Amino acid sequence: MAQGYTRQYPAQNSGKTVNRFVLAQSAAGTTIIAAAVAGKKHKIIGVTLTLSELGTVKFTGTSDLTGVINLNRDAGFVIQPNPTFIWIETGVNEDLSIVTTVDASAGPDLGGADGIILYLTEP
DSSP, X not given: XXXXXXXXXXXXXXXXXXXXEEXXXXXXXXXXXXXXXXXXXXXXXXXXXXXXXXXXEEEESSSBXXXXXXXXXXXXXXXOOOTTSOSEEOOTTOOEEEEEEEOGGGOSOOOOEEEEEEEEEXX
16 A cells, blocks of 8 residues: 655755655555645645556645646656745645556556655645
């Protein structure tokens, strides 16, 4: 099933605490990157991600935060980290999640996504 963990690091030049979520999905599905925090938003500032099979990725809060991103087998993408530029953000009091799907014709090894997601939690 979907797995991951979060660690916090003080950003050296921004004065903000950067959360680092390590994504390791054993199968496609929904993984909560960060649970809702009262009065705050989760803001993605960097991503490195690969998908093991032909499939899709999208980021969600209460609703979709991105469109569907199509990826080929063993393909991925990078959003260059920058703690002063917000790429994607949830609404206030929302979970931040990643949703992955894989093409069912890929065979029995329906792996998920792996990567690192950097985000801030702030008003």
